[in-house]
Amino acid sequence: xxxxxxxxxxxxxxxxxxxxxxxxxxxxxxxxxxxxxxxxxxxxxxxxxxxxxxxxxxxxxxxxxxxxxxxxxxxxxxxxxxxxxxxxxxxxxxxxxxxxxxxxxxxxxxxxxxxxxx
Amino acid sequence: xxxxxxxxxxxxxxxxxxxxxxxxxxxxxxxxxxxxxxxxxxxxxxxxxxxxxxxxxxxxxxxxxxxxxxxxxxxxxxxxxxxxxxxxxxxxxxxxxxxxxxxxxxxxxxxxxxxxxxxxxxxxxxxxxxxxxxxxxxxxxxxxxxxxxxxxxxxxxxxxxxxxxxxxxxxxxxxxxxxxxxxxxxxxxxxxxxxxxxxxxxxxxxxxxxxxxxxxxxxxxxxxx
Numbered sequence: 001x002x003x004x005x006x007x008x009x010x011x012x013x014x015x016x017x018x019x020x021x022x023x024x025x026x027x028x029x030x031x032x033x034x035x036x037x038x039x040x041x042x043x044x045x046x047x048x049x050x051x052x053x054x055x056x057x058x059x060x061x062x063x064x065x066x067x068x069x070x071x072x073x074x075x076x077x078x079x080x081x082x083x084x085x086x087x088x089x090x091x092x093x094x095x096x097x098x099x100x101x102x103x104x105x106x107x108x109x110x111x112x113x114x115x116x117x118x
Numbered sequence: 119x120x121x122x123x124x125x126x127x128x129x130x131x132x133x134x135x136x137x138x139x140x141x142x143x144x145x146x147x148x149x150x151x152x153x154x155x156x157x158x159x160x161x162x163x164x165x166x167x168x169x170x171x172x173x174x175x176x177x178x179x180x181x182x183x184x185x186x187x188x189x190x191x192x193x194x195x196x197x198x199x200x201x202x203x204x205x206x207x208x209x210x211x212x213x214x215x216x217x218x219x220x221x222x223x224x225x226x227x228x229x230x231x232x233x234x235x236x237x238x239x240x241x242x243x244x245x246x247x248x249x250x251x252x253x254x255x256x257x258x259x260x261x262x263x264x265x266x267x268x269x270x271x272x273x274x275x276x277x278x279x280x281x282x283x284x285x286x287x288x289x290x291x292x293x294x295x296x297x298x299x300x301x302x303x304x305x306x307x308x309x310x311x312x313x314x315x316x317x318x319x320x321x322x323x324x325x326x327x328x329x330x331x332x333x334x335x336x337x338x339x340x341x342x343x
Contacts, residue, residue, distance in 0.1 A: 009131070013125055034269075034273075035270075083270065087302060093305055104127045105124060107122075108120055108124075
């Protein structure tokens with residue numbers, strides 16, 4: 001269900017950004033590791049939600065973005081080994097500001113002119 | 119052809135959440151998004167809260183569930199300012215649902231608005247509703263491993279509640295592991311260990327709520343001056 005609502009929002013965003021008269025070939029999407037989104041479920045939701053042109057048959061390309069945090073103590077950036085272990089390797093406290101790895105971002109679209117269009 | 123986009127897919131939600139937040143600010147209502155797993159005791163805790171603040175503050179509740187009005191029916195015994203949002207197949211509240219729910223409440227009359235999210239430790243975290251503070255509730259019977267399994271809700275929370283402290287003698291729960299795991303995600307997170315049934319931690323919770331409401335009533339007084 002979580003994946004379905006995200007993919008619905010994604011399909012809406014794609015429709016808004018797709019050039020007029022173009023057919024979508026693939027959509028490139030960055031998915032933060034903190035989102036706990038299952039890629040297979042997302043792909044299945046995408047197939048179910050994109051049965052009509054101009055999105056029909058288009059590929060959803062998902063890229064997982066690892067978590068990166070900035071320490072609230074020493075200010076250094078670090079990659080936690082696990083989301084449940086946010087302790088700064090330099091100063092040993094856990095006051096992370098997440099700088100990467102949260103959110104879902106539509107990065108780009110690959111599209112082509114529909115057949116018959118000039 | 120390639121089209122560069124770079125757009126947060128929750129952009130539409132976040133825009134409505136900003137509108138909600140502006141409305142809460144304008145009406146000087148302290149808004150809390152209460153999140154937690156199914157059955158952790160959110161509604162019971164709210165019922166106690168409404169009793170505790172009776173005569174002192176006017177509290178509204180928007181309660182989200184996939185179906186039924188059972189939570190709203192329980193809350194309605196304590197306040198007239200309640201509305202149920204049924205999310206259907208949606209596993210969390212979204213900002214537009216809160217916006218629609220606000221039409222059913224007299225926001226101007228409220229000091230505090232609680233958005234009781236759908237019982238879920240994952241999805242609600244990602245959706246901004248326009249709240250001023252997020253409260254994450256865990257409970258003893260769920261087990262001590264929840265902060266480690268659901269670190270994002272800990273990262274997002276302004277306050278963490280551990281409910282059903284009264285069940286500690288009856289169910290296996292390692293408090294030391296719970297506290298240690300919580301601190302491994304954030305060692306500065308505010309934790310209150312509470313019991314909706316027995317009242318443990320309730321005074322501290324009310325102090326926390328009062329501090330939040332005071333910020334807004336002070337700004338209300340400034341606005342009148």
